[in-house]
Amino acid sequence: xxxxxxxxxxxxxxxxxxxxxxxxxxxxxxxxxxxxxxxxxxxxxxxxxxxxxxxxxxxxxxxxxxxxxx
Amino acid sequence: xxxxxxxxxxxxxxxxxxxxxxxxxxxxxxxxxxxxxxxxxxxxxxxxxxxxxxxxxxxxxxxxxxxxxxxxxxxxxxxxxxxxxxxxxxxxxxxxxxxxxxxxxxxxxxxxxxxxxxxxxxxxxxxxxxxxxxxxxxxxxxxxxxxxxxxxxxxxxxxxxxxxxxxxxxxxxxxxxxxxxxxxxxxxxxxxxxxxxxxxxxxxxxxxxxxxxxxxxxxxxxxxxxxxxxxxxxxxxxxxxxxxxxxxxxxxxxxxxxxxxxx
Numbered sequence: 001x002x003x004x005x006x007x008x009x010x011x012x013x014x015x016x017x018x019x020x021x022x023x024x025x026x027x028x029x030x031x032x033x034x035x036x037x038x039x040x041x042x043x044x045x046x047x048x049x050x051x052x053x054x055x056x057x058x059x060x061x062x063x064x065x066x067x068x069x070x
Numbered sequence: 071x072x073x074x075x076x077x078x079x080x081x082x083x084x085x086x087x088x089x090x091x092x093x094x095x096x097x098x099x100x101x102x103x104x105x106x107x108x109x110x111x112x113x114x115x116x117x118x119x120x121x122x123x124x125x126x127x128x129x130x131x132x133x134x135x136x137x138x139x140x141x142x143x144x145x146x147x148x149x150x151x152x153x154x155x156x157x158x159x160x161x162x163x164x165x166x167x168x169x170x171x172x173x174x175x176x177x178x179x180x181x182x183x184x185x186x187x188x189x190x191x192x193x194x195x196x197x198x199x200x201x202x203x204x205x206x207x208x209x210x211x212x213x214x215x216x217x218x219x220x221x222x223x224x225x226x227x228x229x230x231x232x233x234x235x236x237x238x239x240x241x242x243x244x245x246x247x248x249x250x251x252x253x254x255x256x257x258x259x260x261x262x263x264x265x266x267x268x269x270x271x272x273x274x275x276x277x278x279x280x281x282x283x284x285x286x287x288x289x290x291x292x293x294x295x296x297x298x299x300x301x302x303x304x305x306x307x308x309x310x311x312x313x314x315x316x317x318x319x320x321x322x323x324x325x326x327x328x329x330x331x332x333x
Contacts (some may be wrong), residue, residue, distance in 0.1 A: 005182075010120045029123050035131035036121050037165045040158075044164050062120065062162055065129040068102060069117020069145050070092025070232070070281030 005057040014061075022050040025061065037064045076309065078277050080223045083141065085112045088271065089142070089301045090256065091294065092281025093117075093130060095233075101290050103133055106140070109294035112252065113173055115143045115279070118158055118165075131165065143170040143204060150177040151186070152192035159196050171196060172226070175207040175211050182232045190220070199223035206258050209240035214247045214255070221273060224253050226279060229270065230260030233282045237266040241273065248274045251275040264293075264300030271304025273314060 003018040016025060022045050026032040038045040039062040045053050050067070055061070077084040091111040096102035106114055116130055134140055144162030149155035149267045152175065159171045173191050173196065176182045184206050190213065193205045202223040207213055209227035217225050227244055230236035237260060238244065248255045254276025261267055278295050287293035 010122075029121075031121050031123065035129060035165055037118075037161045039161060044161060046164065064118050064165070065121045066116040066142070066144065066162075066165060067119035067129045068093040068096060068099075068130060068136075069147055070094045070115055070279070 007055050007057070007061055008057045009061045010063060016055060020055050022053045022055065025042065025055060026050065026063075029033075029063075031063060035065065038062075039064070076305065080113075080204075080254065083202070085141075085277075085299075088257075088277040088300070088305055089267075089298050090115065090277055091284065091309045092279060094281055095285035096290060097285070099130065099133060102130075102285070103137070105284055105290040105294040106134070106137060108291040108298070109284070110298045111294075112139050113141050113170065113277075116146050116148045116166075117145050118162055121297045141164040141170065142168045143172050144168070145172040145174045145206075146192070147174050147176075149192075150188070151175070152188040152195070155188070155192040156195055158200060159192075159254040163201070167202065169202045170223075171201045171203055173203055175243050176232075186210065186230070189213075190216060190232075191244070192216055193218040193222050204256070208244035209247065211243060211246040211250055215250055218251060218253050223252060224255045224256050224276065225251065226258035228259040229257045229266070233281065234260050235262035236260050236268055237262055241269075243267050244270070244275070246275060264296045267297050268300040268304035268307075271301055272307045275306055277301075284317060 004015045005018050007014050041060050078088050087108055087110045089111050090113045091109045092115045093102050144166050146155040146158040149158050173192050175185045177185050189205050193203045197203045197220050204224050204226055205217050206226045215223040226241050229238040256277045257270040257275050258279040261280050262283050270278050284290050284294045
């Protein structure tokens with residue numbers, strides 16, 4: 001059985017298999033291929049760093065997109 | 071007579087359109103994209119939002135980027151302090167690849183008036199970091215000058231409250247800002263009708279930013295086109311030079327009597 005961790009994703013709890021990278025998280029929640037900004041514990045994670053950046057228990061992750069605004 | 075080309079200069083960027091369009095409050099993305107195309111706008115504002123897997127179609131980056139000649143200007147809406155606005159600007163630049171940032175810091179949702187102190191502080195730091203800072207401000211000539219001095223690309227005084235449709239209620243103050251400013255002055259917020267946009271341009275504004283008036287119109291693409299024409303007409307009138315106002319009548323026809331007169 002997979003060992004799991006829990007992170008906070010956009011303010012709500014999100015379980016993830018231990019050893020997951022940011023890129024794994026993006027494919028799990030279906031935002032891969034979209035233009036999302038990823039912020040882990042206040043640090044911006046650029047696209048070329050997302051498969052190397054592993055997530056830890058309790059990490060705060062924000063995923064942001066552009067929506068309509070004036 | 072050849073009229074020299076007339077471009078809006080913001081930092082090292084030049085735009086032939088002087089209408090900046092916001093993308094909020096449209097009924098759906100298809101209508102918004104049609105309005106953007108109809109407006110001819112080359113600078114378009116967007117806002118940062120959390121990704122929601124149930125509403126994945128909200129992502130506007132792809133569809134807007136697909137329109138040729140569009141530069142994105144993300145805003146910092148949602149920020150109520152300079153620190154929050156700076157953080158939003160960094161994230162927005164990461165996503166957009168654009169150096170433009172509309173600094174918008176309004177702590178009170180009741181009236182959405184911009185906080186001058188936090189706005190000044192955020193603008194000062196972001197300009198130093200190389201952003202093309204476009205601060206949304208109250209129509210305050212002193213604040214506008216201070217923002218120019220710290221390196222903002224423009225100042226964007228409000229015509230009236232966001233989404234209010236009260237037009238350029240601050241015209242007298244905007245007139246002073248324009249007279250004193252070495253950077254483009256862009257009326258942002260409050261415009262309801264194309265004639266108000268034309269008026270702002272006739273006063274000498276560098277551009278206008280419109281959102282609600284187009285987004286909630288009965289036919290948004292048609293209204294976008296109407297605003298584009300009004301902005302172009304107002305700019306042309308400003309460049310042509312408006313006549314002076316006079317306190318009394320000045321005849322346009324000869325007053326020499328000739329009908330039944332004895333001479």
